[in-house]
Amino acid sequence: MDILFVLIGISVLILIHEAGHFFAARKFGIAVEEFGFGFPPRLFAKKIGETLYSINLLPFGGFVRLFGENQWDAAGGGEARHSFFKQSAWKRSLVIVAGVAMNFFLGWMLMSLIFMIGTPQVVLVAEVLADSPAAAAGILAQDQITGFDQASDFVGAINQSRGKEINFSISRNGQEINIKATPRLSGDGALGVAVVDAGIERLSIPIALWEGLRASVSIVVGIIVAFANLLWGLVTQGRLLIDFVGPIGIFGVASQAGSMGFVYLIQLLALISLNLAVLNILPFPALDGGRFLFILIEKIKGSPLKPEFERSANAVGFLLLLLLVISVTIRDVIHLF
Numbered sequence: 001m002d003i004l005f006v007l008i009g010i011s012v013l014i015l016i017h018e019a020g021h022f023f024a025a026r027k028f029g030i031a032v033e034e035f036g037f038g039f040p041p042r043l044f045a046k047k048i049g050e051t052l053y054s055i056n057l058l059p060f061g062g063f064v065r066l067f068g069e070n071q072w073d074a075a076g077g078g079e080a081r082h083s084f085f086k087q088s089a090w091k092r093s094l095v096i097v098a099g100v101a102m103n104f105f106l107g108w109m110l111m112s113l114i115f116m117i118g119t120p121q122v123v124l125v126a127e128v129l130a131d132s133p134a135a136a137a138g139i140l141a142q143d144q145i146t147g148f149d150q151a152s153d154f155v156g157a158i159n160q161s162r163g164k165e166i167n168f169s170i171s172r173n174g175q176e177i178n179i180k181a182t183p184r185l186s187g188d189g190a191l192g193v194a195v196v197d198a199g200i201e202r203l204s205i206p207i208a209l210w211e212g213l214r215a216s217v218s219i220v221v222g223i224i225v226a227f228a229n230l231l232w233g234l235v236t237q238g239r240l241l242i243d244f245v246g247p248i249g250i251f252g253v254a255s256q257a258g259s260m261g262f263v264y265l266i267q268l269l270a271l272i273s274l275n276l277a278v279l280n281i282l283p284f285p286a287l288d289g290g291r292f293l294f295i296l297i298e299k300i301k302g303s304p305l306k307p308e309f310e311r312s313a314n315a316v317g318f319l320l321l322l323l324l325v326i327s328v329t330i331r332d333v334i335h336l337f
Contacts (some may be wrong), residue, residue, distance in 0.1 A: 007060075009269040011038075013276060014061025014104065020102030021064045024095040031067035031082040038062060066095075070307070089295050096288050096295070103277035104216065110270035111219075112212025118202030119263050123151045125170075132192020137181040139193055144171040151195040155313045158183050158191050190299050200263075216274060285317025 015037060025032050031050050036042075038056035045054040068083025084092060123145040128134050146169045148154040158166065163185040170177050183190035203211060212277040290313070298304050 005265055008270060009265075011060050011062075011068055013103065013269065013273045016102050016106055017099040017276060017280070018062045018064045020098035020100070021066070021095055024098035025066055025084065026066070028087060028091045028095065029082060030084050030087060030091075030095065032064060033067050034063075034065040036063045036065075070310070074219060089299050093292055094293055096292050097281070100277045100281045100288055103273045103280070104220070107219075107270045107273035107277065108209075108212050108216040110212075110266055110273065112209045112251045114263055114267055114270070115203045115208035115211045115215075116205060117263055117266075119200040121149065121197060121199035121201075123148050123154050124198035125194045127194040129189065129192040132189070133181045133183060134193035137179050138170065138172065138177075139179060139181075142172075144198075145195060146167075146171050146176070151197045152312045154195055159162070162186075162190050216270075219271065219274050220278055223275055225280065227282070275300060284321075285313040286315075286321060290314070290317060 015112065018035070022032055022035050032053060033050075034052040034252065036054040036056055038060060038087065039058040039062075041057045043055050043057055045121050047053070048059075066084040068085045084133045125134075125139060125141055125143040128139055128141055145154050148157070148168075151174055153166075156167075165180055165182045167178065170179055181191060184192075280287050281289040281292070283289045294305055294310060294313075
């Protein structure tokens with residue numbers, strides 16, 4: 001059920017991205033030939049006004065097909081004013097980045113929703129010292145200590161049980177585990193574990209929106225740094241220097257998030273939406289950022305790029321992205337075994 005929720009959520013994220021292009025194009029009077037839910041083959045379609053609205057067999061995301069989207073099929077004559085390619089550079093740029101803006105906006109709203117809902121306050125293991133009673137008992141970082149409302153309560157209970165065996169429970173990946181440990185008689189760190197209070201306090205709507213925006217900007221900066229490290233590793237060493245998951249790996253993450261609670265599934269969708277925003281704005285052919293780059297080059301050189309070059313660049317870019325997805329998917333499958 002958690003995986004299905006995330007799968008539907010990702011489809012909605014992609015559909016909202018395309019809706020950004022759709023509404024921006026309509027705002028500037030650009031004709032939208034088709035707005036499709038899912039990908040062909042087509043199951044059902046109905047034309048309303050100038051736009052064909054379709055439901056397709058593969059229910060993963062959607063697409064928008066604009067009139068005159070490419071310069072090689074741009075119309076002339078009286079229809080030119082409704083053609084995407086015949087619009088000014090700034091209008092085309094806004095239509096392109098509108099999808100990215102929608103993904104960022106949705107990520108922001110989802111992060112804000114988390115602050116509005118809040119998450120339960122838990123005592124979380126931040127660090128386990130080597131050769132300590134906690135390490136010997138099998139306690140790991142990120143374990144949740146159950147039965148205590150605050151970290152100070154847990155520390156107090158441990159200090160009162162120095163030299164005596166103490167029983168308590170931890171939660172790990174949704175499983176309850178009973179722990180037996182004997183805190184040290186003397187010295188700091190009787191158990192050899194650092195614990196912190198974790199959780200998100202429920203906030204009012206205005207404050208939640210502000211905190212959601214701050215969190216979203218921070219996440220986007222982190223994603224950009226991660227992509228820069230990824231590119232650096234590919235260029236300098238020909239391999240991935242950072243670990244990330246692909247389509248199959250996301251399902252594993254979804255299962256873990258679901259075991260922690262509904263709020264964490266919302267957080268996962270927010271992270272995916274912000275990742276889509278950053279990914280699509282990268283100046284790479286076949287992505288929104290690549291099309292924006294072509295418009296920028298057009299303005300600098302004073303004339304459009306040759307259609308053959310643009311078409312070839314997008315084809316090569318799409319092929320490289322496909323190969324990256326395939327390689328990451330293969331690595332996800334290998335990690336399953």
